[in-house]
Amino acid sequence: MKLRPAGEDDLQTLAVLNRQLLDGEGHPSPVTLPDLVDRHRDWLGTGEWTQDILEVDGMVVGYIVHGLNPYPLDPQVPERFIRQFCIDRAYRRHGLGRDAFELFMEMRLEPGGRVTLDVLESNPAGQAFWQAVGCRPFFHRLEAFRPLA
Ligand SMILES: CC(C)(COP(=O)(O)OP(=O)(O)OC[C@H]1O[C@@H](n2cnc3c(N)ncnc32)[C@H](O)[C@@H]1OP(=O)(O)O)[C@@H](O)C(=O)NCCC(=O)NCCS
Numbered sequence: 001m002k003l004r005p006a007g008e009d010d011l012q013t014l015a016v017l018n019r020q021l022l023d024g025e026g027h028p029s030p031v032t033l034p035d036l037v038d039r040h041r042d043w044l045g046t047g048e049w050t051q052d053i054l055e056v057d058g059m060v061v062g063y064i065v066h067g068l069n070p071y072p073l074d075p076q077v078p079e080r081f082i083r084q085f086c087i088d089r090a091y092r093r094h095g096l097g098r099d100a101f102e103l104f105m106e107m108r109l110e111p112g113g114r115v116t117l118d119v120l121e122s123n124p125a126g127q128a129f130w131q132a133v134g135c136r137p138f139f140h141r142l143e144a145f146r147p148l149a
Contacts, residue, residue, distance in 0.1 A: 001099045003107055006044065006051040006063065014040040014051065017063050021086035026122030049083060052108070054100045061096050062087040064104055069116070078110045082117040101133045 006014060015036035022029050031039075043049045043065070054062040065084035072079035082104075087097045109115055118141060119126045 001061070001096065001103055002055045003052050003064075003100070003103045004055065006040070006053045008041075008044065010051075010053055010060070010063075011037045011040050011044075013053075013060050014063055017060075017086050017088060018084065020089050021084055024086065024089065024123070025120045025126055027120065050108070052104070054087075054096070054103075056091075056096070060088070061091045062100055064100065066104070066108065073114065077112060077114050079114045079116065080109055082115060085117070097129055098133050 012033075015033045018036045018040070019031075019033060021027075022031070040051060043051055049065050049067045052064045052066070053060055054064065063084070063086060064082060066080050066082045069079040069081050085097075085100070087100065105115065115135075116138065117130070117135070119130060
């Protein structure tokens with residue numbers, strides 16, 4: 001497996017995989033492919049998030065979006081937040097997610113560095129995956145809404 005920075009030519013693929021990610025994790029967002037292309041293009045332009053493509057034998061099998069956390073838990077320990085992580089649904093359950101996370105740790109995280117990420121409650125498969133690759137629960141993010149009326 002290879003991990004390489006995404007470029008303009010990857011925007012459509014990123015959008016398709018991002019839609020798969022949203023569907024896979026049970027995210028309610030109705031965002032369309034053109035909107036997602038725009039989002040990934042913006043990130044390419046601003047560099048706000050790093051977008052990496054995962055390839056096996058030159059074929060795209062997934063992607064990761066991540067960024068350095070400017071407010072790490074321990075200022076001495078560099079910390080990266082994984083915002084999006086998806087393996088193409090055609091290639092799941094063959095160990096590619098595990099390989100991708102190992103590669104990410106090796107290539108994008110300094111030795112001793114910390115990685116954090118959020119997993120939706122609606123995504124038990126994602127939760128099982130992250131536990132299987134060695135991530136531990138750290139906190140639960142809660143939400144509530146003030147009624148409109
Ligand atoms: C979660 C995801 C990245 C896993 O990728 P993958 O390539 O299928 O994962 P792997 O084959 O490397 O699985 C490694 C281990 O994780 C666990 N795992 C993976 N998918 C699982 C599932 N659907 N249900 C339960 N456990 C799962 C298993 O322990 C697995 O080991 P095993 O196959 O030997 O049992 C992929 O399913 C995906 O992209 N899902 C949609 C997007 C998503 O949920 N991303 C994470 C958002 S936080």
